[in-house]
Amino acid sequence: MSVKIRLQRHGSKKRPFYFIVAANSVAPRDGKFIEKIGTYNPLTVPATVRLNRERALYWMQEGAQPTNTCRRILSFKGVLYLKHLMRGVSLGLFDEKAAWEKFESWNGEHEELVAKREETHRLHKAEKRHAAMSESVRKVEEKLSAKAAAQVAEAEADAAEADAAENEAATETPAENQEG
Numbered sequence: 001m002s003v004k005i006r007l008q009r010h011g012s013k014k015r016p017f018y019f020i021v022a023a024n025s026v027a028p029r030d031g032k033f034i035e036k037i038g039t040y041n042p043l044t045v046p047a048t049v050r051l052n053r054e055r056a057l058y059w060m061q062e063g064a065q066p067t068n069t070c071r072r073i074l075s076f077k078g079v080l081y082l083k084h085l086m087r088g089v090s091l092g093l094f095d096e097k098a099a100w101e102k103f104e105s106w107n108g109e110h111e112e113l114v115a116k117r118e119e120t121h122r123l124h125k126a127e128k129r130h131a132a133m134s135e136s137v138r139k140v141e142e143k144l145s146a147k148a149a150a151q152v153a154e155a156e157a158d159a160a161e162a163d164a165a166e167n168e169a170a171t172e173t174p175a176e177n178q179e180g
Helices: 053-061 068-077 079-090 096-179
Strands: 003-012 015-024 035-041 048-051
Touching: 003 053, 003 068, 015 053, 035 053, 048 068, 053 068, 053 079, 068 079, 079 096
Parallel strands: none
Antiparallel strands: 003 015, 015 035, 035 048
């Protein structure tokens, strides 16, 4: 029996969510599987991956072949690097303690990198939101200032008409007073 580590699709239409499973290679994509190893949600930024490293490593050492996407996920989570280190232990290049120290060192650096990416994305998203808000505020202020300018112009025109009518009335009134 040939075993594959692959994704099993769940979730609704256009909202994918995947289980990472070890399954018989002839089983259908969403069908029977041997063991669920983890989950993968591509909709979050960055994509959320929960993986049982020990079981994934066990299946990799047993000869399970990951699909391309699962290979990327396993590489991202360090399972392939851990398999590489365990092969070095089995060949006698170094002991298991040294292998785990190397892996923990790599994992710490990797976690910092992921946290930095998340922070960068969060800041970029906040800047984008702020820019959009500033743009909409600017447009509203332009509309309000245009309305205010129109109202001021209308008020000035009304004041000018009133002044003209007042001046006209003032020039007519003394003429009537002189006649009488």
